[in-house]
Amino acid sequence: MLYTQVKGRKVVSTGTAETVGRVADLVIDPRSHTVVAVTVRGSGHGDTVLWSDITAFGTDAVTVPDGEVLKGANDAVKELSGTAHDVLGKRVLTTDGEQLGSVSDIDFDPQSGAVTVLVLPSGDIAGSRLVGVGPYAAIVHAA
């Protein structure tokens, strides 16, 4: 599933059948290269839902048990959020000091949350090569 397609998707509560918000961003942990949380906008509850609290990531909606799982970001998630840690659009640098381009999209597994591919105009990079993400660049292991 692609990050760019997921932005703006409805987040719906299976308990009340109501839309509780829309997907704003995916919070990625570079060390485990998985999506650990989803930030949600326009909700009456909190702005962050942990991946483990999500029921399913469907092609038309993200389902959660109820709006209560949307909370404020905990410390662990806060550390991984913000533009400094945004992977989409970030310059990609290898551990050999070579710039490969910018991340145009991210492919992730909707079941496990694993980041499988970083899509770049110059070619795809396996998600497992991700080492860290910071304000200047996303670092990946050299091929």
Add this chain to the structure above:
Amino acid sequence: MSRLMRTSEVIGRPVVTLNGQDIAQIKDVVYSAGGGAVGGFTLAGRGLFSGPLKQGLSWSAVMALGPDAVMIRDEDVVSSVTGILDASVRPGGSGGNVLGSEVLTDTGILLGTVVDVILEVSERRTCDVVGYEVSASEALGTHSAKVFLPLPDTLSASGEHVMVPAAAKDFVAHDLAGFGAAVKAFRKNLEGQG
């Protein structure tokens, strides 16, 4: 595969941690004139209004010197600048900066001025100065073209002069490709003797 690069390209290159932070940029490249080994770098800040930093980066702390960035593990590997620079070299002034130095034969002839320095980074993670790019004087007879002088053909260097033997003008290369071949041949020769 070892790579040749110009110090003019390395100066100003960002120093990036594995966490994706550009903590500094390269200011000076520090090397020993004897064997050309690069000992490390002095650093400058990255902001629009930042100046030189009090920290330097030892070559041993460099993970990789790539075409777009100098990679380090984390910001803790930078050290105090006095560890990088010898006390007799004064940073800031022309003292010790080989760029702009006159290339002088030991017989007192001016061959030109140093306009760039060529580095070789090998996959064995060594980094050495292998030669100088010289803006030639009339004495070289190349009509102020730029030529390359391999380091082994130089005797010594300071912020004022690079001393070369009188025969050095016979060893100059006229392009980087030819220069690369000359460096390879010289290194092979060294290994054969070593």
Add this chain to the structure above:
Amino acid sequence: MEWWGWLLVILVVAVLAVAAFWLIQRRRRAGGVIVDSSVSPGNPPQEGL
């Protein structure tokens, strides 16, 4: 001069001061290639120099 004349002067001076500072810092950031003359072929650099 009117009050806005003085304001203009202050703005111009401020811009010039910032530009001068930026140029000075840019010059200070400029690097070179420093040769460490304490080292010679018979006296190789220590690890980490």
